[in-house]
Every structure is written in C-alpha cells, then in structure tokens.
Amino acid sequence: MTALIDYWYTKAIAKEDGFDFEKDKNIYNECLKIASRLKEETIVEEIDVINEIEDDRDFNLLAKSIRESIDKNEPEVALDRLHTYVMKFIRQLCENHNIEIKKDESLNAIFGKYVKYIVANEKIESKMTERILKYSIHVIEAFNDIRNNRSFAHDNKILNYSESVLIFNNITNSIKFIETIEKTIEQENIKIEVETADWQDLPF
Structure with a gap:
C-alpha cells in the first residue's frame, strides 16, 4: 500500500x-x-501477555523469542515455543495453587487440572465461561499435535500462516483471561490476610 x-x-x-x-x-x-x-497493528491482539518474569532466564528468553517472531510477522515459526511457554505458564500456576501434577503429564492434562481448580473454587461466575474453558482443554490437546507434527519442534512441514495466527490469538486470549482470574485470586488473598492480621503485633 x-x-x-x-x-x-x-x-x-x-x-x-x-x-x-x-x-x-x-x-x-x-x-x-x-x-x-x-x-x-500486530497480528496477535494479546501478544503482550507473553511476558518475562523475574529471576527466570529461560522463561524470559522464551518470551522474548516468541515476541520477536510475531514482530517479524512469522507466527508459524514460533508455534513450538508458544507451546513450551504455555506449558511453563500453566505448570507454574498449578504449583502456586498446590495442584498436584506429574512431570510427564501433557499440556492439556495440566490445563484441565487448573480449570477444574478454578471451577471448584468458584472463580467462574457463568456456565458459559465454564464451558468455554472446558472446551479449551480440547483445543489445547490439539495444540499438542500442532507442536509435535506441524512446528519446528521436529522435522515437520510447518503449518500455514493464517492458521498459525488463529492459534496464536486463541492461545493468547486464553492466557489473558487466566491472568484476570489470577489477579482476582491474588486480591482475594490479600483481603483475607488483611482481615485476619493480628494488628497487635505491629510495632507502632
């Protein structure tokens, strides 16, 4: 143009x-x-959710590499790294909430455990959202296949550009929503800590 x-x-x-x-x-x-x-304009609306975190060099290099591929308009070459990022992201959430997971569990399995946790703890208000999240488990399961058979994780024929953009947007939108849930949980925990604090122990 x-x-x-x-x-x-x-x-x-x-x-x-x-x-x-x-x-x-x-x-x-x-x-x-x-x-x-x-x-x-970026091809991935919520690419900002691919964040670096403090004191985790591997995670930060991974996030930086994914964003660089999106900046170059090459989502198809970063699908394997996006899968790794989401795996590390969900594993960390499970660890934070003491959700028991095994080292060899697939991404969709640990994501399913996280969804079960937030539903059981009433962090979701509507049945529709619950259904979307549960359906996302199947989407994540399909992402395993993309990572193994249509990405640079192995010697594969790479997925086309348009479908790669669709996958990126779907995954990052899910991460964006999960982050809002986590912020709500964090705020609730802070409120509980304040309400149960023993103010008599304060040095003033």
Whole structure:
C-alpha cells in the first residue's frame, strides 16, 4: 500500500497521467495515515501477555523469542515455543495453587487440572465461561499435535500462516483471561490476610 501511495505521489507531483497532487492531497494524507496504522497493528491482539518474569532466564528468553517472531510477522515459526511457554505458564500456576501434577503429564492434562481448580473454587461466575474453558482443554490437546507434527519442534512441514495466527490469538486470549482470574485470586488473598492480621503485633 505504501509503495502504491509513493507511486501516486511521484506521478501527482509531476502531474503525469492526469494526476494532480493539490487536488487530491487530502486523500493522499489519509492514505498515508491508514498505511502507517496498519504497519503498527500486530497480528496477535494479546501478544503482550507473553511476558518475562523475574529471576527466570529461560522463561524470559522464551518470551522474548516468541515476541520477536510475531514482530517479524512469522507466527508459524514460533508455534513450538508458544507451546513450551504455555506449558511453563500453566505448570507454574498449578504449583502456586498446590495442584498436584506429574512431570510427564501433557499440556492439556495440566490445563484441565487448573480449570477444574478454578471451577471448584468458584472463580467462574457463568456456565458459559465454564464451558468455554472446558472446551479449551480440547483445543489445547490439539495444540499438542500442532507442536509435535506441524512446528519446528521436529522435522515437520510447518503449518500455514493464517492458521498459525488463529492459534496464536486463541492461545493468547486464553492466557489473558487466566491472568484476570489470577489477579482476582491474588486480591482475594490479600483481603483475607488483611482481615485476619493480628494488628497487635505491629510495632507502632
């Protein structure tokens, strides 16, 4: 689009082929704005959820590598790393909540245990959300196959661009929602700690 705009500008300034810059400069400026905005938009809406965390070098390098692939508009080359990221992310959540998991359990298995935990502890308000999360377990199960057979995890034929974008957006949207749940749990725990604190022990 930018190349076409530049081509028109060259012709219009020279007044070639009936183009006239002064006549259509407002349209030209609007087209420049559109092209600039499109360049700034990311193909993955919630890529910011792929965060680095303190004191975990491996996790941080993984997150950085995934974001770099998205910045380069190459989601298909990062599918295996996204799978690894989600595995580490969900494992950490299970550890935080004392959810028992085994080292060799699949991603969908540990994600299923996390979903069961938040549902059992009434962190979900609607049946629809519960059903979406439970269906997401099957989506995550399919992600295992993508990682093993359609990513650079092995010598595979890589999945196409459009489906890779769809997978990235689905996974990052799920992570975004889980983060909101975790923030709610954290706030509830802080409230409980404040309410049960023994203020007589404070040194003032």
